[in-house]
Amino acid sequence: MSNHRHTPYSAAEVERKWQDQWERRGSNAYTREQLAAARDPYYNLMMFPYPSAEGLHVGNIYAFTGADVHARYQRLRGKDVFQPIGFDAFGIHSENFALKVGIHPMDLIPRNVANFTRQLRRIGGMFDWNHTVDTTDPAYYRWTQWIFLQLLKAGLAVRKKAPVNWCPSCKTVLANEQVIQGRCERCDSLVEPRSIAQWFFKISDFAERLLENHRFIDWSESTRKAQINWIGRSEGAELAFPVVTPWQALEGVADPFAELTRIWRDSSTGIAAGEDAPVPQLPCVPVYTTRPDTVFGATYMVLAPENPLVDWITTPDQRAEVDAYRSSVAQLDLVSRQKIEKTKTGVFTGAYCLNPATEARIPVWIADYVLMGYGTGAIMAVPGHDERDFDFAHEFDLPIPRVIAGPGQDASTPLTEAFTGDGTLVNSGQFDGLTVEEGIVQIVEWLAEKGAAESQVNYRLNDWCISRQRYWGPPIPVIYCEECGVAPVPEDDLPVVLPRIEDFKPDDTGVSPLARVVEWYRTVCPSCGGEGRRETDVSDTFLDSSWYFLRYPSTDRSDVPLDPELTGSWLPVDCYIGGNEHAVLHLMYARFITMALHDLGHLDFEEPFSKFRAHGLIVRGGAKMSKSRGNVIVPDPIIEEYGADAFRLYLMFLGPFEEGGDYRDEGIHGPFGFLNRLWDAVLTAVDRDHEGPRPDPEVERKLHQTIQQVTGQVPELQYNTAIAALMEYLNQVRAGGRTPCRAEVEPLIPMVAPFAPHIAEELWSRLGHVDSVFEGGNWPEFDPEKARHVSVTMAVQVSGKLRGTILGPVGMSQERAEALAREEENVARHLEGKEIRKVVFVPDRLLNFVVG
RNA sequence: GCCGGGGUGGCGGAAUGGGUAUACGCAGGGGACUUAAAAUCCCCCGGGAGCAAUCCCAUGCGGGUUCGAAUCCCGCCCCCGGCACCA
Numbered sequence: 001m002s003n004h005r006h007t008p009y010s011a012a013e014v015e016r017k018w019q020d021q022w023e024r025r026g027s028n029a030y031t032r033e034q035l036a037a038a039r040d041p042y043y044n045l046m047m048f049p050y051p052s053a054e055g056l057h058v059g060n061i062y063a064f065t066g067a068d069v070h071a072r073y074q075r076l077r078g079k080d081v082f083q084p085i086g087f088d089a090f091g092i093h094s095e096n097f098a099l100k101v102g103i104h105p106m107d108l109i110p111r112n113v114a115n116f117t118r119q120l121r122r123i124g125g126m127f128d129w130n131h132t133v134d135t136t137d138p139a140y141y142r143w144t145q146w147i148f149l150q151l152l153k154a155g156l157a158v159r160k161k162a163p164v165n166w167c168p169s170c171k172t173v174l175a176n177e178q179v180i181q182g183r184c185e186r187c188d189s190l191v192e193p194r195s196i197a198q199w200f201f202k203i204s205d206f207a208e209r210l211l212e213n214h215r216f217i218d219w220s221e222s223t224r225k226a227q228i229n230w231i232g233r234s235e236g237a238e239l240a241f242p243v244v245t246p247w248q249a250l251e252g253v254a255d256p257f258a259e260l261t262r263i264w265r266d267s268s269t270g271i272a273a274g275e276d277a278p279v280p281q282l283p284c285v286p287v288y289t290t291r292p293d294t295v296f297g298a299t300y301m302v303l304a305p306e307n308p309l310v311d312w313i314t315t316p317d318q319r320a321e322v323d324a325y326r327s328s329v330a331q332l333d334l335v336s337r338q339k340i341e342k343t344k345t346g347v348f349t350g351a352y353c354l355n356p357a358t359e360a361r362i363p364v365w366i367a368d369y370v371l372m373g374y375g376t377g378a379i380m381a382v383p384g385h386d387e388r389d390f391d392f393a394h395e396f397d398l399p400i401p402r403v404i405a406g407p408g409q410d411a412s413t414p415l416t417e418a419f420t421g422d423g424t425l426v427n428s429g430q431f432d433g434l435t436v437e438e439g440i441v442q443i444v445e446w447l448a449e450k451g452a453a454e455s456q457v458n459y460r461l462n463d464w465c466i467s468r469q470r471y472w473g474p475p476i477p478v479i480y481c482e483e484c485g486v487a488p489v490p491e492d493d494l495p496v497v498l499p500r501i502e503d504f505k506p507d508d509t510g511v512s513p514l515a516r517v518v519e520w521y522r523t524v525c526p527s528c529g530g531e532g533r534r535e536t537d538v539s540d541t542f543l544d545s546s547w548y549f550l551r552y553p554s555t556d557r558s559d560v561p562l563d564p565e566l567t568g569s570w571l572p573v574d575c576y577i578g579g580n581e582h583a584v585l586h587l588m589y590a591r592f593i594t595m596a597l598h599d600l601g602h603l604d605f606e607e608p609f610s611k612f613r614a615h616g617l618i619v620r621g622g623a624k625m626s627k628s629r630g631n632v633i634v635p636d637p638i639i640e641e642y643g644a645d646a647f648r649l650y651l652m653f654l655g656p657f658e659e660g661g662d663y664r665d666e667g668i669h670g671p672f673g674f675l676n677r678l679w680d681a682v683l684t685a686v687d688r689d690h691e692g693p694r695p696d697p698e699v700e701r702k703l704h705q706t707i708q709q710v711t712g713q714v715p716e717l718q719y720n721t722a723i724a725a726l727m728e729y730l731n732q733v734r735a736g737g738r739t740p741c742r743a744e745v746e747p748l749i750p751m752v753a754p755f756a757p758h759i760a761e762e763l764w765s766r767l768g769h770v771d772s773v774f775e776g777g778n779w780p781e782f783d784p785e786k787a788r789h790v791s792v793t794m795a796v797q798v799s800g801k802l803r804g805t806i807l808g809p810v811g812m813s814q815e816r817a818e819a820l821a822r823e824e825e826n827v828a829r830h831l832e833g834k835e836i837r838k839v840v841f842v843p844d845r846l847l848n849f850v851v852g
Numbered sequence: 853g854c855c856g857g858g859g860u861g862g863c864g865g866a867a868u869g870g871g872u873a874u875a876c877g878c879a880g881g882g883g884a885c886u887u888a889a890a891a892u893c894c895c896c897c898g899g900g901a902g903c904a905a906u907c908c909c910a911u912g913c914g915g916g917u918u919c920g921a922a923u924c925c926c927g928c929c930c931c932c933g934g935c936a937c938c939a
Contacts, residue, residue, distance in 0.1 A: 225934070226856080229856090288938090338937065371938065375938070387853095654864065655865060664879085670877040671877080721865095723877090724877075725875095726876095728875075737894095795872040797871085
């Protein structure tokens with residue numbers, strides 16, 4: 001139907017033109033003054049990419065486009081939108097690739113960054129190129145090191161020797177968050193436990209706030225739940241079990257609990273005991289339990305093999321067996337150790353404790369089903385009411401008494417398996433008959449009076465190990481001195497620059513390649529002036545990315561990490577979009593660092609991201625994209641053929657943005673055709689503009705309904721249905737080959753603009769606008785009057801089955817509707833000879849005759 | 853095992869304060885234009901029966917509530933993701 005008076009749509013030409021325009025005008029790149037002067041700031045963020053040698057992949061483009069659509073929409077609504085991007089270029093991933101291809105990362109990264117920058121421009125993202133960060137730039141990591149020093153000063157960064165995860169392939173330690181099912185998240189190798197002195201950030205001190213703040217931040221449910229699982233809060237009590245070893249005389253102690261001394265856990269070193277700690281008069285083993293109500297059923301105890309108490313508690317005749325078991329456990333990797341199906345193993349230590357409730361002497365065992373990293377590294381075993389303890393007791397013929405009776409059970413009902421359900425207490429002295437809930441409260445109170453119990457909350461979350469025995473990261477800014485111990489590098493001496501070395505291959509020694517560079521690590525102690533040695537480990541990449549969004553507005557300032565004025569007006573981030581794979585990694589760390597900087601007075605907010613939305617995953621042929629499957633999408637040829645606009649539109653149309661979708665190569669034909677028809681419709685309207693507007697009330701109604709729907713859905717990231725609505729509208733505008741007028745197509749342009757910004761700019765300018773479509777709040781206004789229907793089609797049912805439809809005016813009365821319905825032949829036929837028992841009338845929707 | 857999310861045509865997906873299931877698009881079929889092809893445009897497109905009007909069946913499975921259920925309730929099955937010997 002096109003009259004072909006206008007030029008055909010050439011995506012390549014249009015997109016090149018507008019990318020040049022945006023760049024020349026500096027449309028999206030703010031100066032410091034502009035950022036400071038913003039009246040209605042909106043900080044829109046996406047997770048900055050790791051600049052791989054392969055270039056942007058579809059996952060990146062999908063996420064970035066989804067975020068960019070949001071930014072452009074906010075811009076069209078008149079907000080001042082800040083949307084920066086940067087490069088997360090430090091880390092093992094980059095380093096491994098550099099090692100593989102034999103090019104130094106200092107040479108490789110700039111190339112990759114240049115290529116990414118080119119591709120990011122090509123997809124038409126509204127990025128502020130005046131405010132980028134590169135984590136490998138000393139001007140950036142100077143402040144990463146500064147953050148380390150602030151945490152060190154505040155006691156939130158501590159060096160401790162602790163069991164850590166060693167990846168034998170990456171040859172470095174990893175944080176717990178980087179170990180997935182006992183394997184390295186990078187290379188999938190089985191992780192080995194090692195005990196090395198490392199730097200830790202005390203994120204566990206923030207567990208409660210990291211959990212609680214989820215009440216007020218607006219995050220995707222899936223991400224929120226993943227974080228809550230990871231933090232793993234549990235409520236229970238710590239109970240003290242006095243040690244009564246056979247060789248230790250208890251004579252002369254009238255009441256063992258009167259002089260009870262507890263060994264409290266030291267959160268940095270585990271249990272304080274052995275040579276370093278004074279042995280108390282009547283020492284106790286502390287245990288953590290969520291079921292203090294079952295304490296009368298605790299017939300033995302189990303310590304983790306790594307528990308330092310084991311050294312001290314084991315009797316001479318059991319020592320050989322205990323030592324053998326401990327070393328056999330030390331050999332195991334985490335996966336084999338933590339297999340649930342594994343038969344329970346363990347060894348008796350020869351020692352006994354008193355059950356504080358029954359005062360019975362119970363044996364102390366060690367077994368690898370008890371983990372040192374949780375609670376106190378020791379448990380009271382209640383075989384009757386815990387599956388693991390049941391299995392263990394069964395294996396070693398330990399008594400299994402019942403202390404909880406479920407429905408239909410009593411104190412003597414035999415236990416054939418652990419009973420973990422609800423019930424009442426039995427065989428528990430004065431507490432018999434209480435419910436589990438009452439028992440928990442009353443037993444803790446009773447034991448607390450003896451000094452043997454205290455209510456406690458426990459978290460699964462462990463401290464963040466940030467040391468890496470690798471090369472490609474920011475050196476941890478401390479110096480070791482024989483005299484002064486650990487001396488922080490003075491802030492004025494930052495950055496501690498990573499030296500360029502050619503041999504940066506990691507090895508198995510447990511120290512970083514930097515430890516081979518004597519001229520670099522040998523230095524002067526900043527506090528005494530004596531001989532000093534630099535820390536040769538570098539910090540975790542996730543420290544680099546834990547604060548990049550804080551830096552973006554302040555990149556013009558080299559004298560401070562954060563410009564106070566800009567930080568105050570632009571942060572926290574209004575909307576953050578990214579992948580859920582970072583739920584317990586980056587997103588947890590960024591919250592922690594922000595919280596710590598808040599507490600130290602550097603920020604006036606404690607949550608970095610007011611709103612976070614996790615995008616879905618793009619799959620192809622129902623399967624995750626991977627090189628080995630050969631189903632990876634290469635974006636450049638697609639953009640070449642259909643243009644960035646069509647590609648963006650297609651990606652957003654695939655499925656709900658927060659759920660992802662299945663990519664099919666032919667699918668782009670739909671959105672591409674839509675853009676062509678849009679082009680044709682708008683230019684046709686321009687051509688016949690002199691003929692004047694010709695309002696069509698039906699089209700105008702549809703227009704306002706579309707504005708309403710799209711305005712509701714786009715800010716909620718419901719892109720696929722918003723695009724469908726735009727398509728429907730254009731279909732109606734062009735229905736039957738009619739020629740549209742300007743008023744019908746013009747409002748379509750700003751609505752399409754977030755998805756397809758280049759063609760929108762071009763059509764907007766062809767309509768005679770001088771300014772960019774994104775300047776001046778051009779989003780169309782919805783008029784409810786104009787959207788109002790005048791007539792409706794109502795469904796007519798007979799006994800709930802659809803038998804016809806009737807067309808009538810909006811708000812038609814039941815009488816009128818019934819009359820119309822009875823005229824319908826099919827309806828009349830189904831009513832014939834039947835008695836109407838009831839009529840259900842839903843105004844403007846349906847009429848249902850219920851017949852007998 | 854626990855915690856999220858999901859299961860609708862050949863495919864991606866619409867529609868959940870219950871009210872015309874399958875919008876929008878892909879793929880497929882038919883037609884127009886063309887010397888031809890591409891592009892474009894028009895029509896058809898869940899399954900079954902029927903010349904047709906129309907009827908029956910269908911939203912993972914089995915029950916229930918209701919005039920009416922993809923949507924609510926009960927009991928299951930399957931897929932994706934998080935946690936998992938966490939006491």
